[in-house]
Amino acid sequence: MELIAEHPVLDLSYFKRGEKVEFTFDGASMEGFEGAPIAAALHANGVRVYRETPNMRRPRGFFCAIGKCSSCFMVVDGVPNVRTCVTPLEAGMKVETQHGRGHARIAPILPE
Amino acid sequence: MTDISTDILVVGGGAAGLSAASEAASCGARVLVVESDLQLGGQLVKQTHKFFGSKDEYAGTRGYKIAGILLDEIEECGRGVEVLTNATVTGYYAEDKTFTVMRGEDSYSRIKARRAIIATGASERLIPFPNNDLPGVYGAGAVQTLMNVYGVTPGRRVLMVGAGNIGLIVSYQLMQAGVEVAAVVEAMPRIGGYWVHAAKIRRLGVPILLKHSIKEALGGRVVEGAVITELDDKFNPTGQERSVDCDVICLAVGLSPTTEILSHAGCKMRYVPELCGSVAERDRTMRTSNPDFWSAGDAMGIEEASAAMVEGRIAGLCAANSLGLPAKMEKLDEYWARLDHLRAGEVGEKIRSGIVKVSRGGWEACCNE
Ligand SMILES: Cc1cc2nc3c(=O)[nH]c(=O)nc-3n(C[C@H](O)[C@H](O)[C@H](O)COP(=O)(O)OP(=O)(O)OC[C@H]3O[C@@H](n4cnc5c(N)ncnc54)[C@H](O)[C@@H]3O)c2cc1C
Ligand code: FES
Numbered sequence: 001m002e003l004i005a006e007h008p009v010l011d012l013s014y015f016k017r018g019e020k021v022e023f024t025f026d027g028a029s030m031e032g033f034e035g036a037p038i039a040a041a042l043h044a045n046g047v048r049v050y051r052e053t054p055n056m057r058r059p060r061g062f063f064c065a066i067g068k069c070s071s072c073f074m075v076v077d078g079v080p081n082v083r084t085c086v087t088p089l090e091a092g093m094k095v096e097t098q099h100g101r102g103h104a105r106i107a108p109i110l111p112e
Numbered sequence: 113m114t115d116i117s118t119d120i121l122v123v124g125g126g127a128a129g130l131s132a133a134s135e136a137a138s139c140g141a142r143v144l145v146v147e148s149d150l151q152l153g154g155q156l157v158k159q160t161h162k163f164f165g166s167k168d169e170y171a172g173t174r175g176y177k178i179a180g181i182l183l184d185e186i187e188e189c190g191r192g193v194e195v196l197t198n199a200t201v202t203g204y205y206a207e208d209k210t211f212t213v214m215r216g217e218d219s220y221s222r223i224k225a226r227r228a229i230i231a232t233g234a235s236e237r238l239i240p241f242p243n244n245d246l247p248g249v250y251g252a253g254a255v256q257t258l259m260n261v262y263g264v265t266p267g268r269r270v271l272m273v274g275a276g277n278i279g280l281i282v283s284y285q286l287m288q289a290g291v292e293v294a295a296v297v298e299a300m301p302r303i304g305g306y307w308v309h310a311a312k313i314r315r316l317g318v319p320i321l322l323k324h325s326i327k328e329a330l331g332g333r334v335v336e337g338a339v340i341t342e343l344d345d346k347f348n349p350t351g352q353e354r355s356v357d358c359d360v361i362c363l364a365v366g367l368s369p370t371t372e373i374l375s376h377a378g379c380k381m382r383y384v385p386e387l388c389g390s391v392a393e394r395d396r397t398m399r400t401s402n403p404d405f406w407s408a409g410d411a412m413g414i415e416e417a418s419a420a421m422v423e424g425r426i427a428g429l430c431a432a433n434s435l436g437l438p439a440k441m442e443k444l445d446e447y448w449a450r451l452d453h454l455r456a457g458e459v460g461e462k463i464r465s466g467i468v469k470v471s472r473g474g475w476e477a478c479c480n481e
Contacts, residue, residue, distance in 0.1 A: 002265040004289050009160040009174065015263030016151065033262075037150065040262040048247040048334045059333045061247025065254035067148055067200065068235065071245075082217055085254075086198065088150060 001031070001044045021091035038084035038095055039065070039072045050074050050084060051098035074098045114221045118144040118194070120431050121211060121225035123201045123373060126154020127417040128409025128424035129231030130182040135428030136229075137192030139439040144223070145186075145193060146213055148200035151261075152186070153179035154233055155410075156417060158256040160285055164306075165418030168450055176260075178417065204228075204376040209404070211373075227404055227431040230374055231424060234367035234388075234410040239273070242328040248335025252282045252364040259289045267360035271338050272296040273326050277305035279364035283313045286362075294358045297324040297340050299347055326361065327353060335359055367414050374411070377402045386466025387413030393470045396448070397430035398423055401475060406431050413470075415463055422450050 004015070018034035025047055032041025039050065039062050049059040050072050063071035067086035076082040077094050080102020084095070120136050122129045125147035133143045151157065159175020170178045186193050199215040201223075211223040236251040238244070250258075250266065252274075258264045270291055272283045275298035283293045293313070301323050303310045310320060323343045330337040338361055342352035368389035375381060379392040379400035391413050392400040399406050406427035409420035426447045433439035455463050 004259060004263045004265055006290075007263075008288050010176070010260065012263065014176070016261055017263060035150075036262045040258060040264050043258060043266070044262075044264045050247070058245055059247055060245065061334070062250060062254055062258075064236065064251050065257040079217070085257075086148070086150060087217060088198070 002046060003044055021089065023089060023091070023093040023095060025095045026097055032089045034091060035088045037065075038074070038076065038082075038087050038089050038093065040085075041089045042084070042095070049097065052100065054100040073102070075102055080104055115224070116144065116213075116221055117224045118142055119226050119435060120144070120428075121146065121201075121223055121228045122231060122428075123211075123228065124154065124231035124233055124409075124411070125149075125152035125195065125197070126231060126233050126409060126420070127156055127178070127182065128233070128411070128420040128427075129154070129229070130186055131421040131424030132229045132231060132406075132408055132428035132431075133193045134182070134185045134189055135425045136432040137189040137428075139429065139432035139437045141192070141432045141435060141437055143189075143193045144225070145195045146199050146201050146223070147195065147197045150198050152183060152195065152197065155253075156182070158253070158260045159281070160260060160288060161281055161309075163417065165416065166450070166453055169418035169421055169454070171418070175417070182421075201373060204373050206376065206378060226435060227406070228373075228377075229424075229427045229431055230371075230405060230407040230411055231409045231420075231427075232370040232373065232411045234414055235370050236363065237366045237368060238363065239326075239365050241326050243331065243335075244329060246329050246331055246335050247333070248331065248359055249329055249361045249363065252278050252362055255360070255362050256282060256285065259291075260285060265289060265291060266362075267291060267358075269294050269358045270360040270362050271326070271340070271356050271358040272362050272364060274298060274364035274366070275300075275303045275305060275310065275320050275322070276364060276366065277309060278367075279362075280305040280309035280313060282362060282364055283318060284309065284316075287313070287316055287318075291360075293318045294356050295340070296320045297326060298322050299325045299343055301345075325349075329361055330355070335361055367410065369411050369413060371411060374400060374402075374405065374407060377405050379405055379407075382470050384413065384466045384469050386462045387415075387470070389414075391470055393472050395472050395474050396426075397433075397444070398427040399430060399434075399475065401472075403434075403475060413463065413466055416454070419451060419454050419463075422447050422454070 075096040156179035165171040408423035
């Protein structure tokens with residue numbers, strides 16, 4: 001994995017790295033740290049393309065890392081348009097490249 | 113949809129927001145800090161270098177350690193300060209004085225607060241060039257988040273665009289993380305950042321190319337290189353081009369204050385180039401034209417963490433005071449003395465001239481409850 005192994009200032013324990021867990025990306029199994037953003041886990045596995053734009057099919061990846069630009073939208077456990085740069089990784093997550101806008105199942109709104 | 117209520121809502125848990133929260137809580141206010149990131153600390157947690165400024169604002173201490181000091185202070189407030197992370201304030205509805213907050217991806221809450229302190233920091237600017245949407249073209253903040261928060265190597269070799277403090281510091285941080293920096297390009301004929309930061313990376317052999325900019329990113333699915341070009345005095349390409357081997361293009365071309373919520377609240381705003389964007393008019397207490405809203409830090413003008421912390425304290429103190437809580441208002445003069453000190457001299461000139469344009473003597477209709 002593309003991880004920083006030594007640092008002159010930061011102690012490695014400073015990095016937010018939870019327990020090592022497995023997840024899948026487009027069916028391939030990968031390892032990442034629980035609690036760190038999905039996008040960071042993918043990046044550490046060398047994955048840089050997270051979605052394709054609806055019309056021009058341009059690849060999109062990480063950009064702002066703070067949940068503001070929508071560049072990193074992916075389908076996570078079947079849910080599209082998840083901001084993977086701020087969504088923490090969990091064990092067993094099924095992460096997929098998002099093609100186009102993605103489709104959500106809309107739950108009926110029930111009276112409260 | 114759940115409902116939350118608090119005395120003082122602080123939006124943003126960076127240098128300004130954390131200082132505001134602990135100051136307000138120390139006056140006895142119930143404070144809620146809402147932070148969109150997964151952890152508190154804002155920009156500070158990503159800075160490995162020693163900060164400038166003055167002793168009162170921890171000059172000589174590394175940025176991430178300053179974040180640690182502020183977090184300890186929040187801890188000491190106990191139940192006076194509650195914190196929500198991974199929660200983004202998405203709007204303010206003036207008609208019923210309600211904030212909406214998105215927690216995670218699909219859970220929403222409403223927040224009612226008697227006072228609000230907006231400490232949302234800044235957003236990065238972009239520049240146009242062909243292929244600037246390719247994966248591998250990253251904002252400097254994203255590069256810092258990857259390497260300094262999560263310990264992930266952002267790439268093999270980076271082209272840095274911008275030789276202001278952020279471009280220079282992040283270049284150095286990349287080298288600390290074991291990443292090669294191909295070059296720093298800067299459109300201006302001079303280095304924008306402090307000389308110490310420039311000297312550190314020059315000593316390590318990284319060229320800083322002035323009057324140069326990026327022409328295009330190369331690559332099919334991800335960045336595989338870049339073409340840079342020399343610029344003439346009018347910033348037009350001279351035709352002198354060369355290609356750079358890199359897999360990351362890092363943009364450090366400036367910040368703008370994040371002010372959407374202040375706009376929602378109808379605060380009087382004004383475009384001030386010296387403060388890098390549209391910012392709220394304010395009085396000496398950091399109160400905006402909406403009497404329920406204060407603001408502090410980069411959201412009030414791009415400056416430094418040192419000033420953001422003092423402004424945050426002022427906002428926290430004065431917002432608590434407006435609720436009738438026992439705030440030691442004599443501290444206001446001391447805080448202003450610190451700000452004046454930070455903004456003194458030649459380096460503070462630009463900030464001072466910007467702040468004059470948005471400072472108001474006081475708001476006529478101040479509503480003390
Ligand atoms: C590379 C670099 C080097 C620097 N070096 C120095 C230095 O040497 N000395 C110095 O004094 N300063 C330095 N600074 C500047 C300093 O970091 C900033 O001025 C300071 O962090 C500003 O604090 P802030 O609280 O206003 O904003 P931030 O630290 O940006 O915090 C704002 C917070 O608000 C959150 N937020 C935004 N919108 C919302 C919303 N709608 N809902 C919830 N949360 C939200 C953000 O996630 C963020 O955490 C540096 C900055 C950078 C990038
Ligand atoms: S990278 Fe910008 S929203 Fe995720």
